[in-house]
Amino acid sequence: MAQVRMRNAKGANASEIEKKIKRGNALRQSSAWHSSRLLLALLLVTAFVCGASLWLYLASADGDITETLVRHGELVSPQPRVYTVPCSEDYDQHKRFPGCTPQKCGRAVTDGVVTREEAQVLRRLAERGLALAGSEGGASILDLHSGALSMGKQFVNIYRYFGDQIDKVFTQEDFQLYRDVRRRIQETIAHTFALDVNVLFLTKPTFFSRINSTEAKTQHDEYWHPHIDKVTYGSFDYTSLLYLTDYGSDFTGGRFIFMDQDGNRTVEPRAGRLSFFSSGSENLHRVERVTWGTRYAITVSFTCDPAHSIIDPSLPAP
Ligand SMILES: O=C(O)CCC(=O)C(=O)O
Numbered sequence: 001m002a003q004v005r006m007r008n009a010k011g012a013n014a015s016e017i018e019k020k021i022k023r024g025n026a027l028r029q030s031s032a033w034h035s036s037r038l039l040l041a042l043l044l045v046t047a048f049v050c051g052a053s054l055w056l057y058l059a060s061a062d063g064d065i066t067e068t069l070v071r072h073g074e075l076v077s078p079q080p081r082v083y084t085v086p087c088s089e090d091y092d093q094h095k096r097f098p099g100c101t102p103q104k105c106g107r108a109v110t111d112g113v114v115t116r117e118e119a120q121v122l123r124r125l126a127e128r129g130l131a132l133a134g135s136e137g138g139a140s141i142l143d144l145h146s147g148a149l150s151m152g153k154q155f156v157n158i159y160r161y162f163g164d165q166i167d168k169v170f171t172q173e174d175f176q177l178y179r180d181v182r183r184r185i186q187e188t189i190a191h192t193f194a195l196d197v198n199v200l201f202l203t204k205p206t207f208f209s210r211i212n213s214t215e216a217k218t219q220h221d222e223y224w225h226p227h228i229d230k231v232t233y234g235s236f237d238y239t240s241l242l243y244l245t246d247y248g249s250d251f252t253g254g255r256f257i258f259m260d261q262d263g264n265r266t267v268e269p270r271a272g273r274l275s276f277f278s279s280g281s282e283n284l285h286r287v288e289r290v291t292w293g294t295r296y297a298i299t300v301s302f303t304c305d306p307a308h309s310i311i312d313p314s315l316p317a318p
């Protein structure tokens with residue numbers, strides 16, 4: 001009898017222990033389950049954060065798909081490298097001028113029209129002119145035709161404001177070179193787009209630009225917005241850009257970007273490099289923000305409409 005009781009007591013003890021073990025196992029299992037769920041949640045959050053950052057980066061980066069048309073280090077000479085694109089319908093809304101209105105549209109780049117030495121002389125000219133004033137923000141212009149010069153948050157007329165001082169800043173040779181370069185650019189555009197050079201005219205604004213990474217103070221400093229020159233400036237039919245400084249060594253950022261439907265195509269500025277294109281919406285573009293250094297360029301614009309033509313600048317008589 002006593003033995004049976006003992007066995008019973010033992011049996012009770014054993015089942016107690018068994019229960020404890022089971023409880024322990026269940027607890028361990030549930031805590032393992034919890035930690036693996038936590039790990040999974042952590043992995044999901046990490047994957048989400050990474051995915052979102054990548055998406056944000058791609059969406060905001062300068063050019064989702066970017067093809068470089070011409071790199072800084074390449075030399076495109078003597079013939080321009082030409083990329084044709086179908087003309088937009090923009091030109092249909094304007095009077096057509098035979099021998100000039102774009103029938104063939106596109107873009108082209110050449111390093112064979114202006115030498116690096118000439119670019120340097122033009123850059124010095126721009127430096128001297130802009131040293132007289134300049135914008136408070138990151139983008140300043142100097143227009144030798146109208147005399148417009150950035151000053152603080154606005155513009156002054158360099159010829160009126162600096163009057164008789166002006167011949168101490170610019171020389172006859174500077175202006176001679178400017179006119180000669182303008183003529184060569186016009187011939188190159190006419191030749192490339194099969195135009196009659198005599199019915200293509202210089203138009204306004206044609207100006208020097210100086211861009212650095214200083215924060216914009218007015219809308220005039222916001223040079224980076226996508227735009228169509230024919231819409232922004234009205235009279236433009238062909239736009240040309242003559243670069244006076246080097247991407248990568250004089251400044252970083254500041255690449256020129258054609259914003260095509262299937263991606264961006266960039267041109268890296270190089271001193272003496274000429275880039276030109278038809279001004280309609282087939283050539284929507286923008287300038288990447290300059291992140292360091294100073295970028296100098298000249299925008300030289302042409303029209304087919306003689307009513308919008310302007311003459312070459314000359315140094316006012318003393
Ligand atoms: O400086 C450049 O590369 C482009 C300037 C421009 O787009 C413009 O003047 O309309």
Ligand SMILES: [Fe+2]
Binds near residue numbers: 229239285
């Ligand atoms: Fe432009």
